[in-house]
Amino acid sequence: MPTASIGLSVESLPKLVYHLPLMKGVYIQTYGCQMNVSDSDRMEAILDSIHYETVKTPQDADLVLVNTCSIREKAENKMSSFAHELKSLKSQKPGMLLGVTGCVAQQEKEQILKELPFVDLVLGPDNIDELPWALEKLNEDKSTPILRTEFDQESRVWESKTLIKNPGPSEFISVMKGCDHYCSYCIVPWTRGRERSRTIDSIIEDTRRLVNKGVREITFLGQNINTFGKRNNESLHELFYRAHEIDELRRIRFTTSHPGDLQDELIQCYVDLPKLCSYFHLPVQSGSDKILRAMRRFYTVEQYMEKVEKLKKARPDIALSSDIIVGFPGETDEDFRKTLEVVKASRYDNLYSFAYSPRPGTSASTRNNQISELEKKSRLMELQNLARQISKESHQQWEGQKIEIMLEGPSKKNPQFWTGRSSQNIPVHLAAKAGMKPGDFVLVNVVEGTLTHLMATLTNAASHKQPDLSN
Ligand code: SF4
Secondary structure: OOOEOOOOOHHHHHHHOOOOOOOEEEEEEEOOOHHHHHHHHHHHHHHHHOOEEEOOOHHHOOEEEEEEOOOOHHHHHHHHHHHHHHHHHHHHOOOOEEEEEEHHHHHHOHHHHHHOOOOOEEEOHHHHHHHHHHHHHHHHOOOOOEEEOOOOOOOOEOOOOOOOOOOOOEEEEEOEEOOOOOOOOOOHHHHHOOOEEOOHHHHHHHHHHHHHOOOOEEEEEOOOHHHOOHHHOOOHHHHHHHHHOOOOOOEEEEEOOOHHHOOHHHHHHHHHOOOEOOEEEOOOEOOOHHHHHHOOOOOOHHHHHHHHHHHHHHOOOOEEEEEEEEOOOOOOHHHHHHHHHHHHHHOOOEEEEEEOOOOOOOHHHHOOOOOOHHHHHHHHHHHHHHHHHHHHHHHHOOOOOEEEEEEEEEOOOOOOEEEEEEOOOOEEEEEOOOOOOOOOEEEEEEEEEOOOOEEEEEOOOOOOOOOOOOO
């Protein structure tokens, strides 16, 4: 199937999009991690600049983008069934365009166009800035689908700017992309390319701009954020010290860390920087050294636990979360028991646990010592039961304490309540009160800790009020 390709820079885009008609509707369906959510925000902002407004359903859209994830089989299957659902909609709306973006686009490339011939556009994560060009091309000739999945590897530094159409009080800034590790179960190095970081100066510029628009909490994003800046002699802790100086920025978060790359300088930030939230996502993946070696994680359980202890010493109220894969090829019952021991010792506030699913293209997928689905399921259930018990106990420890939370907005389930978040990233629900605004910081008394959240009441003590930024 012929596909269009280009050799042009993003700077040349405005003159190409000059003739686009006004106000079309775009619907973006996002699967996967926060990096994908951030890419969708970026696409929304790019499309806004060429007169596409976000609509609530695919039925209302002139353009539907499916931003895909290939990290787990489930997400890939969901995207495929969603795309098939759109086939009949496209036949009713011949002018509608359908694009597949993100990791599956990067991985499957022309295969998508073969399997889903009604798709008009396939864009890899490094090519989303080319959306205006691609749409212009499709508006000229819809019979030739567009395929763009080239990695941009020219410079050591990742040149990018955060684009968010309507920032809320809490926003994400991607500070790097790609990963130089090759964990044997992970597809990221193939879908996001080699690691490249933005400069601290450009990230601080974005942070200031967002803070001026009312953002109070920033989460810095990277696939392996601990190695941020390694090619341009900068580091994550330097970024944190710089961001901490921005007056109206109240909270700093980051994700995702690799325990093998976590340095003492970063742990020291938990002593020096009060705006750095008391939360750390430190994926252990397994509690068995044998399995960690097979996963190519290059740390031992002992080294991991040393880091956990250092973090708890640096910030005694820190909440830890983790990722664990159960049923990795070759995992014995003894290996799995060791994982349970790590969970008990680390006392994760929140655990993201998954049964291993082989991802095509990864080295672990071809091993002949795969674990049966039944065994994986039973181990996963045992792990999740333990994790739930620890989360609940950990949340109950907050009962009777006064804590500061940032308000996010009315509760989705019950509008008589508002939801906020503690520094430890725990959702907190409290009765709605006139004058509450997203981005307000309030002091609350915790009355109950449950598995998933805290229930609290407002105190009379003053905290930080979000200014009215509507003008
Ligand atoms: S460090 Fe994370 S992103 Fe990189 S290969 Fe390993 S699991 Fe994937």
